[in-house]
Amino acid sequence: MIHCIGGKFLNSSPSIKLSPDFGMSEIVFLGRSNVGKSSLINAITNNKNLAKCSQTPGKTRLINFFEIDFKNDENDEKFNLIFVDLPGFGYAKVAKSMQNEWKSNLDEFLKARQSIKLYVHLIDSRHFDLQIDENLSQYLDSFIRKDQKILNIYTKADKLNQKERSALLKHDPKAILVSTTNKKNLDEVVQSIVNGALGL
Numbered sequence: 001m002i003h004c005i006g007g008k009f010l011n012s013s014p015s016i017k018l019s020p021d022f023g024m025s026e027i028v029f030l031g032r033s034n035v036g037k038s039s040l041i042n043a044i045t046n047n048k049n050l051a052k053c054s055q056t057p058g059k060t061r062l063i064n065f066f067e068i069d070f071k072n073d074e075n076d077e078k079f080n081l082i083f084v085d086l087p088g089f090g091y092a093k094v095a096k097s098m099q100n101e102w103k104s105n106l107d108e109f110l111k112a113r114q115s116i117k118l119y120v121h122l123i124d125s126r127h128f129d130l131q132i133d134e135n136l137s138q139y140l141d142s143f144i145r146k147d148q149k150i151l152n153i154y155t156k157a158d159k160l161n162q163k164e165r166s167a168l169l170k171h172d173p174k175a176i177l178v179s180t181t182n183k184k185n186l187d188e189v190v191q192s193i194v195n196g197a198l199g200l
Helices: 036-047 098-110 131-141 162-171 187-198
Strands: 003-015 026-031 061-074 078-086 115-122 149-157
Touching: 003 036, 003 149, 003 187, 026 036, 026 131, 026 187, 036 061, 036 078, 036 131, 036 187, 061 098, 115 131, 115 187, 131 149, 149 187
Parallel strands: 026 078, 026 115, 115 149
Antiparallel strands: 003 061, 061 078
């Protein structure tokens, strides 16, 4: 069993050119604004103040880096990974020129950043079939390298009833559902993220 034993904020950057190379494998969290990227990072690290959560969609405008500490209970081995919290997409109420600048910076970062090993696509479990998420999936598929993986995680699962849960699992039988409210399936999420990042 692998679990998180802590984490710390490292750096915020507007672009790949200003993003330091930390020399560790990176896990990028992507998704619509307000899907719960920061909340999930905080839940994994059990630190509600690590990644800033905002009630205002589109508030995060920088690439935020966190060093996350893990421990493998089987052999007591400790290791570190970098979590990258990216600006959400779809809701940001800013000028078109600013949106285009973000898009250009993020596009370059996602395609050119060699240390990215895993893309975690967070999807709101209540709205799992939106075109905007399908577009993101196709976008990632268009340039993913052989040493990279994509992991779909469905957030806010505590808000689903049984019928909605069944519809989601029919849509995606491999769906990993998580709730940061009641911590449900957090262990499975951590295991899946670590395995994906390490190529296991």
